[in-house]
Amino acid sequence: MTDTVQVVVIGGGQAGLAAGYHLRRQGLDFVILDADPAPGGSWQHMWDSLHLFSPAEHSSLPGRLMPTQPGETYPGAGHVVDYLADYEKRYDLPVQHGTRVEAVRRDGDWLLVEADVGAWRAWAVISATGSWSRPFLPAVPGRSSFTGRQLHTVNYRSPADFAGQRVVVVGGGNSGAQIAADLALNGQVDVTWVTQRPPRFLPDDIDGRALFDVATARRRALDAGRSDTGGVASLGDIVAVPPLRAARDGGLLHPKPMFAQLTADGVRWADGSHAAADAVIWCTGFRPVLSHLAPLNLRGPRGHIATDGTRALGEPRLHLLGYGDWTGPASATLIGVGRTARDGVREIAGLLT
Ligand code: FAD
DSSP: OEEEEEEEEEOOSHHHHHHHHHHHHTTOOEEEEESSSSSSGGGGGSOTTOBOSSOGGGSOBTTBOOOOBTTBSSOBHHHHHHHHHHHHHHTTOOEEESOOEEEEEEETTEEEEEETTEEEEEEEEEEOOOSTTSBOOOOOTTGGGOOSEEEEGGGOOOGGGGTTOEEEEEOSSHHHHHHHHHHHHHSSSEEEEEESSOOOBOOTTOOHHHHHHHHHHHHHHHHTTOOOOOGGGGTOSBOOOHHHHHHHHTTOOOOEEOOSEEETTEEEOTTSOEEEOSEEEEOOOBOOOOGGGGGGOOBOTTSOBOEETTEETTEEEEEEOSSSGGGSTTTTSHHHHHHHHHHHHHHHHHHHO
16 A cells, blocks of 8 residues: 655654654654664664763754753763654654665656555655664775674674773774773773874864854855865864763873784784784764665765755755755754754745645
8 A cells, every 4th residue: 555645754863853843844744764663763773882972952953952961961872862752752753663665766746655564655755864774894905804703883882792802993083983982991901993094183172062063164155155164074083072081081092003904813004013803893984875765866976866955956856864964064963954954844845835
């Protein structure tokens, strides 16, 4: 059976919920299809000690401030899950959990959304599937010869899983730095932190609040034809959240350059030096989850879908939300996604009326 609605939102993480808030305000008829059986998007899968890099009041979706978490300036991932679950209920958002969309196709005037449990016909589709389920691992010589454990950020839970082990953490972004610090602070793990270029910490007084402002200023400069300010990347890569500062200031982090290859029992640098390892944790980022859009044939040569704001250039009934700056300034953050969700939904409402 095929249901018909005005708008289908694919993904019920923070981006999908922000879209739902604005769709409700516009009075549109919609459904949110989410593959996860429970609310919270990717926050429910993050590691145990993860805390936001912004205080609660600067990590809110439209309409409802995130409550502060008692005793914590920077709330933990579990607090975000609770907030999103409450948000879903408070605004009575029609989220259908446990529903994975497999394909979106053109069907005359409609878009047909095919999921594992049924199909929906819609005038417009908002894709908000994030990147968590598409971890990226770089091609590094010898990766298949390593006999220890290899994990990605998405598989890391806690230092207790590595007690007494030698662990190489790869990645100079926030995930790599935070996981290296988490392991080092535990005291029972021998950590080697490896980065492609020397890690660049943001000044200690800069947290997620400033990141949103900087990303917005950059977008405005580019839109006005002024020169590129370089955005957040010009300031540094790593937000110095409190545990990270503690590890750094305690002299527990000794970043090394990227190794040249993996061996059976560890990693080897170009100068021939070698570190034995029981596990390698790849904190090497993510790619947008877009495979369900393949039938629309929108992907350019580098795998991206060209957009104007959130609207796909090759299919005006499709909007992409929350994937990164290419779908709106800071749109892959809690504080940033609300504005792009509002603009995208306004465009859709304009199209429908
Ligand atoms: P997700 O949270 O990934 O949600 C996507 C949803 O889509 C999921 O529920 C998934 O089940 C569903 N889905 C996927 N594919 C399908 C499909 N085919 N059919 C149906 N459903 C599907 N941001 C901040 O603002 N502050 C921070 O401190 C911060 N820290 C971060 C730390 C880490 C380690 C990471 C990785 C990110 C962090 N971010 C932070 C960035 C950002 O807030 C998250 O990446 C955010 O979860 C993205 O939200 P989303 O809704 O776009 O995607």
